[in-house]
Amino acid sequence: MSDCVFQRYRQHVLAIVQELLPNVPEETLARVELTPTRDPSHGDMATNAALLLAKVARRKPADIAADLVTALQKVEGVASVAAAGPGFVNITLKPDVMRGILPAVLNAGEAYGASQAGKGLRVNVEYVSANPTGPMHVGHCRGAVVGDALANLMAKAGFAVTKEFYINDAGAQVKALAWAAYWRYLQALGTKMTQDDFSALAPGGLQYQGKYLIPVGMELAAEYGNKLTETDADGAPLPAPEATWLETVRGFAVAHMLAAIKEDLAALGVHHDVFTSEAEVLRRGVTDAAISKLEQQGLLYEGVLEPPKGKLPEDWEEREQLLFRSTQFGDDVDRPLRKSDGTNTYFANDIGYHADKVARGAQMMIDVWGADHGGYVKRMKAAVKAITGDTVPLEVVLCQIVHILRDGQPVKMSKRAGTFVTLRDLIDEVGRDAVRFTMLTRKSDAQMEFDLDLVVAQQRDNPVFYVQYAHARCRSVLRAAAEAAVYGDADDAALASASLESLTSDAEMALIRRLAEWPRMVEAAALAREPHRVAFYLADVAGDFHALWNRGRDDASLRFLQPDAVEATRARLALVAATAVVIRSGLAVMGVEPVEEMR
Secondary structure (H helix, E strand, O other): OOOOHHHHHHHHHHHHHHHHOOOOOHHHHOOOOEEEOOOHHHOOEEEOHHHHHHHHHOOOHHHHHHHHHHHHOOOOOEEEEEEEOOOEEEEEEOHHHHHOHHHHHHHHHHHOOOOOOOOOOEEEEEOOOOOOOOOOEHHHHHHHHHHHHHHHHHHHOOOEEEEEEEEOOOOHHHHHHHHHHHHHHHHHOOOOOOHHHHHHHOOOOOOOOOHHHHHHHHHHHHHHOOOOEEEOOOOOEEEOOHHHHHHHHHHHHHHHHHHHHHHHHHHOOOOOOEEEEHHHHHHOOHHHHHHHHHHHOOOEEEEOOOOOOOOOOOOOOOOOEEEEOHHHHOOOOOEEOEOOOOOEOHHHHHHHHHHHHHHOOOOEEEEEEEHHHHHHHHHHHHHHHHHHOOOOOEEEEEEOOEEEEEOOEEOOOOOOOOOOOEHHHHHHHHOHHHHHHHHOOOOOOOOEEEEOOHHHOOOOOOHHHHHHHHHHHHHHHHHHHHHHOOOOOOOHHHHOOOOOOOOOOHHHHHHHHHHHOHHHHHHHHHHHOOOHHHHHHHHHHHHHHHHHHHHHHHOHHHOOOOOOOHHHHHHHHHHHHHHHHHHHHHHHHHOOOOOOOOO
């Protein structure tokens, strides 16, 4: 029997529908829902079945609703059923059915809420994928948290998830990093050359000037000495021809930056299963093979693109180039695969990378990108459709920028100038859990402000504190019960067999109904690719629990621990313990550690 009470009674609804209307298409049945009612006085759950079936059955929704009411009244565990509005059917379950959620939670533990909705589908979730040109900054943080929480959520919903980081180590920005690291190397060796003179030599100038590259230069000097330089008449180091040092320094710098990125991600609680190198994908010929496949399908041609709308880029020229017919797959214009110098465009390399993910067994791909990549979505989806025959879907989750505030003022940052706030700075200041939870308090495509003062404030409008405080209060009650030694064993396994008939108050039943929603929440949030729903749900759980706690202050009969009512106390302890379990289950999806007590 499913732990999800909504899923159990949805099966009853579907069975009744199929008996009433045997020829309902599967796609219609799949849209039948049982959802929590907004107002508990209307029941525990409502179904939209009558509304969906009206067109198929060519009957009025109200008539179908009436038939559903008659049939549902006979289902075991149903207390009452009523039609409502234009065709909804509200269902009220018997209190024992709802109270039965508590032993299910306590027996399952933090696995409560897990489902098989994903049916083991192999999903590759790629996120962060920052250029390895410097430390992680706060601009990377939201995508890291959203991607990691989404991967956790989908795994809990029954998908076989691979967490992946794509290392962009083959482009112009990594070459610029190599030049910047080489400059720090020359400095470590004591060059007399000025930075301005060196910048004049570097293609595009010295682009990365942050101090974070000084240790890289020192390590290069320690390992290679003067082997990668030439010298002036006094023996002082001077730049050698690029061919002498570029590959060595580029590989060294990328490895150093990637190690730093992994350390920063670990501090955030983010651990990827796979790190894929763009340079390695190119070396293995995967990109060339993907482009060749598109050519064999007649999807490439030499052509001239229309000039971009608005102001023309300085480097735009009207010329023939190799184009992909992406408009055949829903894109706005066809897209170039070669630059004027004959090298691949970023898009061409990304086609190869996605082909590589498919070759490794991905049955679905989800990319988590910054909102500034929104214009890239259509072309990438078009390419994936072309190379997979539309058998492996690509979904893109966009993350809007986060504005960091300190003392009410925005914190500005620039990676190239070296004046940014690093991700590690943020974690050190407010803590990993506060960072992760706060980043999930808004939908990913909505802009947000991260207020450094608010996220550490111990007040109700800080959701991090509010949810953690609820868990700490639960644990405090359970510790007090164990120390009192008059209520019997207070561990989850023992409380799962407690008699629950005394749980009758509105506040207690409201909390139980909320806990019953968790399995459904997991499925719905996973299928919608919206991990922020978990943060909202946990805030609701915390609100219901705090409300019950506060009721106990005014009504002694609702207090959790009552020495003269041991059985009633054990029932309440079961409710408290189940609440703690659900909060921990939700926090685990978010990658946040629950606290035992507030300090």
